[in-house]
Amino acid sequence: MSQPNRKSRRARHLLLAAFSLAAALPATGHTQSATSHRAEGPLVLRLPVSARMLGMAAPGITSNDADVLLVNPGMLSQARGLSSSLQRYGRFATAGSLATVTTAGVMTVGVGVQFLDWRAPGGSYAAAVREGASTLSDGGNSGLPVDASSSAFTLGVARTVKGWRVGGSVKYAEERFGLDHDGTVAMDVGMMKPMGPGSLGVVVQNLGAGPRLGGVRGALPTRVGVGFGGGPMTISEHFDLGAQMALTVERDGFVRPAGGVELAYVPIEGVQLLVRNGLRLPRERDEPLVTAGLGLTVDRFSFDYAMEPMRGGRPVSHRVGMRIK
16 A cells, blocks of 8 residues: 555544544533633624534634634635625524635735624623523513624734644624623634644634623633544545534633534535534533534535524524635
């Protein structure tokens, strides 16, 4: 057997072993407190940015879609085109994202926006955001709901330095809660390196000072993450397999493993029908352990769907997305 083939086989085994570890960790990770509360904002920075990645329960640290700008600017050199998605949390909250990436000489440049519009339960801002996305559908059930919104505008650049693809982004994020509002500037720094059939990515997100609402200075949802993802790998004449895994450490020390798979059926060249499934250690009290999704790719266009079956009697949250390469 030739040396390249041996390397390829070892790399594939590494990818599958890494995913198996990521999938097993949530089952053993409940020794941690999955209900460790926090009041970090702006809230939009704690929400998913992609229907495709949400379907695999992965944060997208090694994604190659344009909205990777919002997760890991170090991956920008691998991304092209435009990505957009929209998510509904019951009847009272809507979140979305839009990102585009292009090349400019030796640099890769990305521009993106995230937004959240919701009705918060009456009370303090800290109490309203403490449980994150899992309670976004609750505001309309409150006797004294508060109109709230959250947004972030991001500019990122990346280039290759000594084999590593390095990137950084600056974002202006704003939070509104009733009559109170404030904005802040945050930074992300990331890098990636191709490794076998996949990519290794490392990122530090949301560095900076949090917004001040109600006279109290909040904290940004700062996190450090490492991820590995790859695919599609051909497993038969009409089927391909991809996988993503990640391990993130939150500001308060909470360690969150996550991982998922993407199985593609290719009936004819240029067309893919995709099924996605993922596992993650729940961060919020009623956040789901499992997510799932579907996708359709025709040439350069992709349409994605993902679902989060929130617990605590809450409605299932749905996210749809479109990607153009």
